Amino acid sequence: MVRILILVLLTLCHYSYAESINVKQEHLLKAFSCQDKSKTICFEGAEFYSEYNIYIFNFKVEISDENLKGLTVEQYIDDTMGPIYGLINPKAAEFYGIDPIMREIIDEREHPASNIILGMTTNYKNDSYVSYIRVAEKDTLSLLSKIELSKDKPADLLINKCEKIKKSLGSLTEKQLEEYCKFNLI
Numbered sequence: 001m002v003r004i005l006i007l008v009l010l011t012l013c014h015y016s017y018a019e020s021i022n023v024k025q026e027h028l029l030k031a032f033s034c035q036d037k038s039k040t041i042c043f044e045g046a047e048f049y050s051e052y053n054i055y056i057f058n059f060k061v062e063i064s065d066e067n068l069k070g071l072t073v074e075q076y077i078d079d080t081m082g083p084i085y086g087l088i089n090p091k092a093a094e095f096y097g098i099d100p101i102m103r104e105i106i107d108e109r110e111h112p113a114s115n116i117i118l119g120m121t122t123n124y125k126n127d128s129y130v131s132y133i134r135v136a137e138k139d140t141l142s143l144l145s146k147i148e149l150s151k152d153k154p155a156d157l158l159i160n161k162c163e164k165i166k167k168s169l170g171s172l173t174e175k176q177l178e179e180y181c182k183f184n185l186i
Helices: 002-012 026-031 073-088 090-096 101-105 154-169 174-181
Strands: 021-023 041-049 054-063 116-124 127-137 141-149
Touching: 026 041, 026 101, 041 154, 054 073, 054 154, 073 090, 073 101, 073 116, 073 127, 073 141, 090 127, 090 141, 116 154, 127 154, 141 154, 154 174
Parallel strands: 054 116
Antiparallel strands: 021 041, 041 054, 116 127, 127 141
């Protein structure tokens, strides 16, 4: 009974576990400044989560009905994430068949651009959506994405499932770690 209660509580609660290190991306911050209110999309910063080997670029998006042009908010986010991701991550660019032209302004001294996961926080009216898109390459190159109506950070959306399972089971098998906690499958 107690185990069932714990599992129910874990399912309902979102966690923020991992500690991040801010990674300077001065050129990108300048080019896509959130101080410029005329922009729909801006760059909030880059973070590295060493526990999970997650290198995430966080973008903020402000949209209105005018931006949607008949799309749902989720469709708009999905249509926006992919092309932006292709401009910064060379593996995503390969997937989309485009040049990663923003890579020129990315500082790769600490982490390669091919490890970047794109995170987005999107505000529409009074709702906040969080999303990510990442490369997953085992046998073939593919992209994985997720969008949720949530106030969480994009990194939290990535790691919550792993953390919930760790909390409920205590320790994970190698197969469970691979399935729930490996985010850079390159």
